[in-house]
Amino acid sequence: ETGVTQSPTHLIKTRGQQVTLRCSSQSGHNTVSWYQQALGQGPQFIFQYYREEENGRGNFPPRFSGLQFPNYSSELNVNALELDDSALYLCASSSPTEGGAPEQFFGPGTRLTVL
Amino acid sequence: QKEVEQNSGPLSVPEGAIASLNCTYSDRGSQSFFWYRQYSGKSPELIMSIYSNGDKEDGRFTAQLNKASQYVSLLIRDSQPSDSATYLCAVKRQGAQKLVFGQGTRLTINP
Numbered sequence: 001e002t003g004v005t006q007s008p009t010h011l012i013k014t015r016g017q018q019v020t021l022r023c024s025s026q027s028g029h030n031t032v033s034w035y036q037q038a039l040g041q042g043p044q045f046i047f048q049y050y051r052e053e054e055n056g057r058g059n060f061p062p063r064f065s066g067l068q069f070p071n072y073s074s075e076l077n078v079n080a081l082e083l084d085d086s087a088l089y090l091c092a093s094s095s096p097t098e099g100g101a102p103e104q105f106f107g108p109g110t111r112l113t114v115l
Numbered sequence: 116q117k118e119v120e121q122n123s124g125p126l127s128v129p130e131g132a133i134a135s136l137n138c139t140y141s142d143r144g145s146q147s148f149f150w151y152r153q154y155s156g157k158s159p160e161l162i163m164s165i166y167s168n169g170d171k172e173d174g175r176f177t178a179q180l181n182k183a184s185q186y187v188s189l190l191i192r193d194s195q196p197s198d199s200a201t202y203l204c205a206v207k208r209q210g211a212q213k214l215v216f217g218q219g220t221r222l223t224i225n226p
Contacts, residue, residue, distance in 0.1 A: 044216075104214060
């Protein structure tokens, strides 16, 4: 157990709808990254939040957006859902470390199915 | 060319043997390297990180890094059926936020 929690566990939506996924970071971690993992593929970086600001973004359209709150928890919002958005959405928390790369620890994920 | 490449497998290894998982990467600016284990239907779990050339051992796991050859590997000694999972290699540039993952290697340990 990493201490990173995500909700909901599973979600079924229809094309065109909007969805909000939630993540609580591990205690002491102030950075949250979101990844999308399609079946049979490695996770793809969506974006990262640090101190409530977006701190890097992958190759995802603007309909993917996010928030980070003062308690470091985070939301991922996806508008105008498409069938290809069906995937496992992973939240990873980390904390900057002096002299090294912060390791990222994943939550259990949210399985999104778009019909 | 993919940024991080792994053989998708499946890799089948008898119980008690050494499992060897390999990963190559294209970005010479990569500074940090990670191995994650992912059981079917679960999220990735960090098992090893390595930042310097050479070997790093943790229990039955050994990570090996060769930056000149842009190659990182994971050895699992005394393989157990519980090691059956997909192993994801991830790399990170210095100062970058994102982890770049390979597609993973599916490992099966046969009793």
